[in-house]
Structure formats: structure tokens, C-alpha cells
Amino acid sequence: MPGRQETGEAQATALEREGGLELVLAGVWQITAPRPSWTQVLGDRKPARVRPQVDEVGKWDTSLLLFLFEVQEWCRRTGATWDSAALPERIAVLLQQFVKAHEKSEPHDRSDSFLTSVGRTTIDTWVRARSASTFLGESVIGLVKLLRAPRRFRWRDCLHEMQLCGAMALPIVSLISFLVGLIMAYQAAVQLRQFGADIYVADLVGLSVVREMGPLMAAIILAGRTGAAFAATLANMKANDEVDALESLGISPVQFLVLPRLIALAVMMPLLALYSNGVGILGGMAVAAGVLEIPPSAYWIETQSIVDLSDVNSGLLKSVAFGVLIGLSGCLRGLQAERSAAGVGQAATSAVVTGILLIIVADALFAVVFNILGW
Amino acid sequence: MSETGFPAPGSVPGFGGQANWRPNFAEPAIEVAGLSAGYGGEVVLRDVSFTVGRSEIFFIIGGSGCGKSTLLRNLVGLNVPMSGTVSFLGRPFSQADAASRRAMLKTFGMLFQSGALWSSLSLRENVALPLEEYTTLSRREINEIATLKLGQVGLAGFEDYFPAEISGGMKKRAGLARALALDPEIVFFDEPSAGLDPVTSRKLDELILQIRDNFGTTIVVVSHELASIFALADRVIMLDRTEQGIIATGTPHDLARNSPDPRVVEFLRRSDGHKRS
Incomplete structure (x- = not known):
């Protein structure tokens, strides 16, 4: 055998x-x-x-x-x-x-009927809407508490966040704003040159950068950079029970974690927008000097003649609103995240998408309101 | 200080053994009545009632997924019970308004399974935060208390370290120092031994015992570490997943020897501690 x-x-x-x-x-x-x-x-x-x-x-x-x-x-x-x-x-x-x-072994059927799916989605939407409004309410209450007792606010955390979302964002804001100004100037130059109106490149770039593109570009950069970072940080803290640890001590996570970030963004956003305006105009000036042979001094005088303080102010006003929206969406998504590694990723993605969406919607609303007010 | 970094019993200020408290398990520190709890409409615990006496070391035990941590989260207010009430020191907690809850929250501390230290703050700042929130002490006094509390758990010299720079066992001890910052009357521990080596785990048990013996603190521990249960518990309740509630109450040795429920006996007799006893 x-x-x-x-x-x-x-x-x-x-x-x-x-x-x-x-x-x-x-x-x-x-x-x-x-x-x-x-x-x-x-x-x-x-x-x-x-x-x-x-x-x-x-x-x-x-x-x-x-x-x-x-x-x-x-x-x-x-x-x-x-x-x-x-x-x-x-x-x-x-x-x-x-x-x-x-x-x-039994296959776990996760598929739902149409009605069940509609029901689940409705409940989910309701829960999310309620949690968003609670979050908004807590933020407002936190802000009122801050105004009442500013000494109890964590200014050191706020300054740290300002450095992270403001100073550290300067290189990327510089690059993007300069290139946007440059691109706009190129596009305008091609058309305006045909009519001998080269100098009006300064008007077009100046106005559109100061009123629209400067604040918008800075906001979109911060939505991707800071909004995602806020969401990931808070989601990670939630997964590590750090948020629960605050709550178990009776400390409001909104007061402790959200407000310093929100205020940091609301302060830094207009400063970044202002910086973005300047760099965008520089981008336009570079094209005017290099391609259209317009001296920088002439370009600057033309820009000054068309851009007035109300244009700058309207851009800055928008940028404050953008900053608050980015902060709120980043922090909200972070605190709503599931307690897992995947939850952190989803929170960051969702914060960016929500942030950009809110920025565009808010910008459209501002356009309508400013038009009505004649600003 | 011992080799593992923990202080020797009685060697640390604040653990000097001036026991001016008397155990009184008959006086309730925590009362839970008819508590049902769960997540998203799914019930995990149904109609759970028990009482924890003052200065008692009370363990909530049971197999994985039986609802121990859910119960703990409902006790400390991290989750809202589906029904039932929780009272601390005779005052209702679960249905109290926000101000009363906040007032009660400072009477208890909690040690989370992972330590849950705030990663952006140093150990000193972690311990100092509850003091900043609830006291009007000066910065210097707060720093001194934080240093003392860290010393009590054997972390003297680590005050300016950040959580990412210390080991898992040290994180738990720092979490304990933070939980003790406001000298709470009740301390909750969620799986204190999880992820620790046996020596560190035993030392943490000794620290828990010292806290109770020195200050008369009521201690509630969620655990399935049998060695800790037999070493520390005055009384335990055992939860069961299928029963969705308590299946046994008593001292661990009593339950291991005399419980008529085979699930309880099987759970508790897998312990070397019990065999030795």
C-alpha cells in the first residue's frame, strides 16, 4: 500500500x-x-x-x-x-x-425597501438638521457667554488657531491669488487689446479681485485647508473620547473646541482676503508690465481710480461670513463624525464639500443683496 | 516611588492615610431605577435598577457586548436614558436641568478606557482644565494642584509632557489625575486595566483602593478583568446580553461560590484569583 x-x-x-x-x-x-x-x-x-x-x-x-x-x-x-x-x-x-x-451562516440582508429607504433618509435628515440647529444655537450661546466673560475664553487656543489658519496659509494663498490675478489679466488683455483699451485690464482685474475673487479664492483655500483640518481634528478627538471627557466634566465642547476656531477664522479670513486682493492685483500688474507694456505705476493709478473703499469693504464683509461658514461646517462635521478612522475621513470630506457649497450660496446671496443696496 | 513609576502606598502627599471617613454602604451614593438604554431605538439594557453605597467599590461586570459601557455612559450623562432615573447623593441627575447637572458633574470624575487626554494640552494643562472651569483659584495654585495630582498617580516630573509622548499606562494614570482634580465624591472607571500589562494593571488597582481608603470616594468600575474584580470589588452586578439587564448582584466571591446561575459561575470561575482565594 x-x-x-x-x-x-x-x-x-x-x-x-x-x-x-x-x-x-x-x-x-x-x-x-x-x-x-x-x-x-x-x-x-x-x-x-x-x-x-x-x-x-x-x-x-x-x-x-x-x-x-x-x-x-x-x-x-x-x-x-x-x-x-x-x-x-x-x-x-x-x-x-x-x-x-x-x-x-445567513447572509445579512442590508437592502431596504423603497419606503424604508425614504423613511430612513427622512429621519436621518431630520436628525442632522436638528443637530445642526442645536450646534448653531450652542455656538450663539457660547458667543454671548464669551462677550459676558471674555477672560474665561481660551484666547491662547484661539491665537494658536489663528496662526494655523492664517499665517500658515499665506504661501498657498499667495500662489493661488497671484495666479488667478495673472490668468484674469491674460484673458482680459486678449480682448481689450483689440480695442486699444489695454489699460482697462487694471480696472477689470482690480474690481473683480477686490469684490469677488480675492475673498472667494481665500475662502475656498481655507475651506479645503482649515475646514478639513477642523473636521479631522474634532472627529479624531471624538473617536478618542476626548469630546466625551469634556462633556463628562460639564465643559461644553462648543465653548472649548468650536469657538476658538470660529473666532480665529472670522478674524483671519478678512485679513487673508485683503492679502489675497493685493497679491491678485500684483498678478495682474505682472501681466500688464510683461505683456501689455503698461508701467506698474500707471497700472496702480488706474486700479486706484476704479477700486474704492466700498468695494474693499464689501469683499471684507463677505470674507467674515465665509470664515464663519467654513468654521461652522468644519466643526459641525467633526462633532457629527462616527467614531472610527473612516469617520474622520468622511468628516473631512464632508466639511470641505459643505464649506464650499455654503460659500458659493452665500456669495450668490451677497451679490443679490449688494445689488439691491446699490453697493 | 516603585519600579513601575507608581507611588508606594502612603508615600505621596494626599495619600497619607488620614482616614476621617467611615464606610457606610447603606447610604446610597448612586441610585438607578428602571433604567432602559440603547442606541438608535435598539434597546441594550431594559429596566435596570441598582444602588451603589457611599465609599463602595462597585463593579459592573459581564461579557463583551452586554451593555457595561452603555450603562456607564448613561450614568454619567453622556447618553440620555430611554427611560428610568439616575440619582447621585440623593439628587436626581438624569432629568435635572442643565445648571443642576453641571453642578453635579463636578462631584464626579471619570477615567475613560483610553485615558481620553486632550492631545493638544500637556499633562499639567489636562489636570488643570477642570480646576480652571470650576474654581476661582489663581494660576499658581492651579499649577500646584495639578502637580500634586500628577504626583499622586506617580507622574511627578511628567507635567510638561504631552499625551503623545507617554505610554498607555501613563495616559491612564494622567487620566486618573484629571478625574481626581476636583476631589470628586464619585469616580467612574471604564475598563481601567484594558491594554495594560499585569504589573501596571495591579498597580492601578492598588491606586484605586488607595483613593477609596484615603478619601472615602465611591468608585464604580466597568471591567471584565477578573483579577481586578476579585481584588477590589465590594459588590458587583453582572449584566447579560440576552437578558438585557442584571443577572446577578453580590460580592464576587459569593457569586463565584454560590450563584445558582451557571453563566455567572462560568464567568467568575475562570479566575486564578478565585482559585487562590
Whole structure:
């Protein structure tokens, strides 16, 4: 009788015996290697009894159990007798576990009917809206408390946030604002040159940068940079129970975590917008000097003649609102996040999307209101 | 200081053993009546009632997923109970208005499983924050108290370290120092031994015992660490997932020996501590 085969592929041979098949298994059965197919081994035969025999099997793992389970299931389906008497006890026990696990396994259906989905979405929307309004209310209450007792406010945290969202954002705001001013000047130059109105590039760039593009570009940069950072930080704090630790001490997370960030953004945003205006005008000036041969002094005089203080103020007013919106959306998404690594990522993404959406909506509203007010 | 960094019993100011309190387990520190709790409409605990005596070390035990942490979160107000009431020292907590709740919150401290230190603050600032919120002490006094509390848990010299710069066991001790900052009457511990090596875990147990013995603090611990349960608990309640509530109440040794419920016996007898006792 041949002994164990410690090398070689997994083999299964069906030998016809009186009353059924003797299934002789041999070789090395490993899950990472190919294994024989029971339907091929069986061929057209329809035995009344199958008796597996594993004496010639060398190393084996789940691959062997999988094959035996397949044969056993075939026997159960066709009514053939499964004779496991020749199987070693260890394999029989593991095979039994395999069968039990298979019997207990139930696919968890997560699909919902249409009505259930609508219901869930409605409840979810309601919960989110309620949590957003609670958050907004707590922020206002926190602000009132701050005005009443400014000494209790965490000014050091606020200054730290100002440095992070303001000073540290200068390089990226510089680059983007300069390039936007440059692009706008190029686009204007192509058209205006045809009419000999090159100098009006300064008017176009100056007005659009100061009233619109400067605050908007700074806001979008901060939504991506600071809004996401706020959300990720707060979501991570929530996942690490740091927010719960505050609540367990009766300290409001809004007061402690949100307000310093909100105020930092509301203060730094107009400063960044102002800076962005200046750099954007410089971008336009660079194109005017390099391409249109307009001296920088002439460009600056033309800009001064068209941009007045009300233009600058309207841009700054918008930028304060943008700063508050970015801060609110970043902090809200962070505090709403699920307590997991995925939750942190989702909170950051959601904060950026919400922030940019709110900025654009607010900008449109400002355009309408300013138009009505004649600003 | 011992080799593991913990102070030797009685060697730290504030742990000097001037025990002017008397145990009185009959006087309730915490009363929970008919509490049901869960998440998103799904009930985890149904109609749970129990009382914790003053200065008692009370363990909430049970297998994973039985609702221990849920119960703790409802006790300290991090979750709102679906129904039922929680009272501390005779005053209702779960239905109290915001001002009363805030007043009560400063009478208890909580040590979270992970320590939950505020990562942007140094250890000293972590301990100082509750004092800044609730007292009118000067900055110098607050710093002195923070240094003392950190010393009490064996972290003298680590005051200016940030949470990211210290080990898991040290984080827990710093969390404990923060929980003790306002000298609370009740301290809650969520899985204090989780993730700690056996020696550090035992030392933390000793520290818990010292806090109770020196100050008469009521201590509620959520744990399934059998060694800690047998070493510390005056009384335990055992929760069960299928029952959605308490299946046993008593001292751990009593329950291990005499409980008629096989689930309780099976849970508690897997302990070396019990075999030795």
C-alpha cells in the first residue's frame, strides 16, 4: 500500500467498489495550490455510497476540508451515503465544524425597501438638521457667554488657531491669488487689446479681485485647508473620547473646541482676503508690465481710480461670513463624525464639500443683496 | 516611588492615610431605577435598577457586548436614558436641568478606557482644565494642584509632557489625575486595566483602593478583568446580553461560590484569583 505523499499535487481518484465509490485522496492539499474538482473526479457515475480515504495525503489544510465538504454536500443532495469512517478524527471534527458553520451562516440582508429607504433618509435628515440647529444655537450661546466673560475664553487656543489658519496659509494663498490675478489679466488683455483699451485690464482685474475673487479664492483655500483640518481634528478627538471627557466634566465642547476656531477664522479670513486682493492685483500688474507694456505705476493709478473703499469693504464683509461658514461646517462635521478612522475621513470630506457649497450660496446671496443696496 | 513609576502606598502627599471617613454602604451614593438604554431605538439594557453605597467599590461586570459601557455612559450623562432615573447623593441627575447637572458633574470624575487626554494640552494643562472651569483659584495654585495630582498617580516630573509622548499606562494614570482634580465624591472607571500589562494593571488597582481608603470616594468600575474584580470589588452586578439587564448582584466571591446561575459561575470561575482565594 502506498504511503503518505509529502510532495506532489493534490490528487483525488475514484475507485469503484462494491456498493459505491472509494475516494482515494493523495498528495499535498494546500489552499494556495490547485485542487481537484469533485465533478470531474465523479464523471458520469452516480454511486450510492462515497467513502473518502486520506491515508496518502501529505500536508493538508482547509483545501482538503473544502473538497471533502463539497463531496459531502453532493451526497446530501443526491441521497448517497457519506461514509466517513475512514477519515481520521481530526479531519472529521474539522469537517463537522465546517458543516455547522455553513448551516449557521445567513447572509445579512442590508437592502431596504423603497419606503424604508425614504423613511430612513427622512429621519436621518431630520436628525442632522436638528443637530445642526442645536450646534448653531450652542455656538450663539457660547458667543454671548464669551462677550459676558471674555477672560474665561481660551484666547491662547484661539491665537494658536489663528496662526494655523492664517499665517500658515499665506504661501498657498499667495500662489493661488497671484495666479488667478495673472490668468484674469491674460484673458482680459486678449480682448481689450483689440480695442486699444489695454489699460482697462487694471480696472477689470482690480474690481473683480477686490469684490469677488480675492475673498472667494481665500475662502475656498481655507475651506479645503482649515475646514478639513477642523473636521479631522474634532472627529479624531471624538473617536478618542476626548469630546466625551469634556462633556463628562460639564465643559461644553462648543465653548472649548468650536469657538476658538470660529473666532480665529472670522478674524483671519478678512485679513487673508485683503492679502489675497493685493497679491491678485500684483498678478495682474505682472501681466500688464510683461505683456501689455503698461508701467506698474500707471497700472496702480488706474486700479486706484476704479477700486474704492466700498468695494474693499464689501469683499471684507463677505470674507467674515465665509470664515464663519467654513468654521461652522468644519466643526459641525467633526462633532457629527462616527467614531472610527473612516469617520474622520468622511468628516473631512464632508466639511470641505459643505464649506464650499455654503460659500458659493452665500456669495450668490451677497451679490443679490449688494445689488439691491446699490453697493 | 516603585519600579513601575507608581507611588508606594502612603508615600505621596494626599495619600497619607488620614482616614476621617467611615464606610457606610447603606447610604446610597448612586441610585438607578428602571433604567432602559440603547442606541438608535435598539434597546441594550431594559429596566435596570441598582444602588451603589457611599465609599463602595462597585463593579459592573459581564461579557463583551452586554451593555457595561452603555450603562456607564448613561450614568454619567453622556447618553440620555430611554427611560428610568439616575440619582447621585440623593439628587436626581438624569432629568435635572442643565445648571443642576453641571453642578453635579463636578462631584464626579471619570477615567475613560483610553485615558481620553486632550492631545493638544500637556499633562499639567489636562489636570488643570477642570480646576480652571470650576474654581476661582489663581494660576499658581492651579499649577500646584495639578502637580500634586500628577504626583499622586506617580507622574511627578511628567507635567510638561504631552499625551503623545507617554505610554498607555501613563495616559491612564494622567487620566486618573484629571478625574481626581476636583476631589470628586464619585469616580467612574471604564475598563481601567484594558491594554495594560499585569504589573501596571495591579498597580492601578492598588491606586484605586488607595483613593477609596484615603478619601472615602465611591468608585464604580466597568471591567471584565477578573483579577481586578476579585481584588477590589465590594459588590458587583453582572449584566447579560440576552437578558438585557442584571443577572446577578453580590460580592464576587459569593457569586463565584454560590450563584445558582451557571453563566455567572462560568464567568467568575475562570479566575486564578478565585482559585487562590
